[in-house]
Amino acid sequence: MILVCDSGSTKADWKYADGVHPDGTISTMGFNPVFHKEDFIKSELTKDLLPRIDATAVNHIFFYGAGCWDSELKMVIKKPLAELFPNATIEVEHDLLGAARATCGDHPGIACILGTGSNSCSYDGTTVVDNVTNLGFMVGDEGSGSFLGKMLLRSYFYREMPAELAALFEAQFPEGKSEILNRVYNQPAPNVYLASFAHFLSDQKKHFFIENLVYKAFSEFVDRNVKKYKGHLHVPVHFIGSVAFHFSDILQVVMEERALKMGKIIKKPIDHLMEYHKGPVHTV
Template identity: 55%
Template sequence: MLLVADSGSTKADWTFVGENGLMQKISTKGINPVFHDKAFILDELKHQFANQVQPDSVNNVFYYGSGCWDQERKMVVQDALSQLFTVARFNIKHDLEGAARATCGDQPGIACILGTGSNSCLFDGSQVVDNVTNLGFLLGDEGSGTHLGKALIRAYFYREMPADLQDELDQHFPGGKTDILNNIYRSAAPNVYLASLAQIVAKHDDHEYIRQMVKKSFSEFLNRHVCKYEGFRDLPIHFVGSIAFHFGEILEELLRKRSLTLGKIIRRPIDALVAFHIQQQAV
């Protein structure tokens, strides 16, 4: 059995493909070896997969994950998975490679992730050839859910947003500053909490102040990442992730104003990755 997985920090998609082509799809909480150790990952997956899959039937695992940018972090994930899928061969890759494969296919392009966090890469049609460093949610993650969450909190508590919007948002923060700071500074996954606030941004995306907030965040991402790649004016620029998917109209507007080429915008890359690996096995 083949297993293809794509995991961000918030959600993970797992597709099991049997020899007869039948698929079983499971969604779990996200895994990120920057925040999660082997024991946490193993316990989480044992709980999520209980009575749903036959681990010993899985012989090939292709995993694309957030935080898997070097061998040390890849091994955290592989060590956990190998205790669950004991007879499998593993191929652990960064989620950027998954985003590039799902959107660019075998053509050159720029692949971007705008989800809980953000990232980007230059893809030559077969491999990632350049990546502007991602500094994480504390220092970077421009254009992401965490970036929007931080912008929303600052605007609300610094009283920078219009009064009508301020009044509407009161209902979202009943615990005030104390609850929010506890969720950030005393949480095991503050990035996930911050990204969850992007749902509030999305709920009020018809308000001009919110639209400008999103445009500013996306513009920072384009300026600091996309526009640093060689040939960015001529290559299609693809996007993966819930933030990109929901605010696709704004992305389209910003790229059009810069005379840049918008490629695909997909919420989750898992289906394209599954199709790719099924095709590879058939070759």
């Protein structure tokens, strides 16, 4: 049985296939080795994943995750998986490679992630050949949900938001400045909390102020990331993630203005990753 996972910092999608029965899908919380420890990951998987799959039947695991950018961080994910799935060969890769495989397949292109965080890479059809440095949600993550959340909060508290929009914001988030800042500075996973404000943006995306805010965020992402890759005008630029998906119309405008080739926009890459790994040359 093959088990494939696409994990962001907020949620993880798992898909399994045995070649006989219909593929199965499981959702759990997301696991990021930058924020989560091995014991926590093992505990959560034992609670939420193991009851729903025969661990002894799994012989290949392909895990693509945010934060899995070096061997030490990959081991934070790999060790608990190895303990829970003793018969499996396990491959842990950065979610960028997952994005590239899900969108580009075996063809060259640029793959971008716009979800809770953001990232991008240039892909030659086999490997990631270039990656503009990702600085995380405190310094970078342009165009992401957490970045948009920060922009929204600044526009509200700096009194830049139109009055009618501010009234809607106050009705939806009555907790006020003290509680919001407490969640950002003193509670776990502030990036996920900031990204949660993207729901408000999505609900109000037809408002000119929100449309312009998202346009600025996407423009910054494309200019600081996509346009830095060699040959960026000549290959398709693909996007995965809920932010790219829900604001695809604004993203399309940003791309067209820069004469870039829009590729696929995929909310969740898990189905595409499973199809990739069902291919005989991608199984091991």
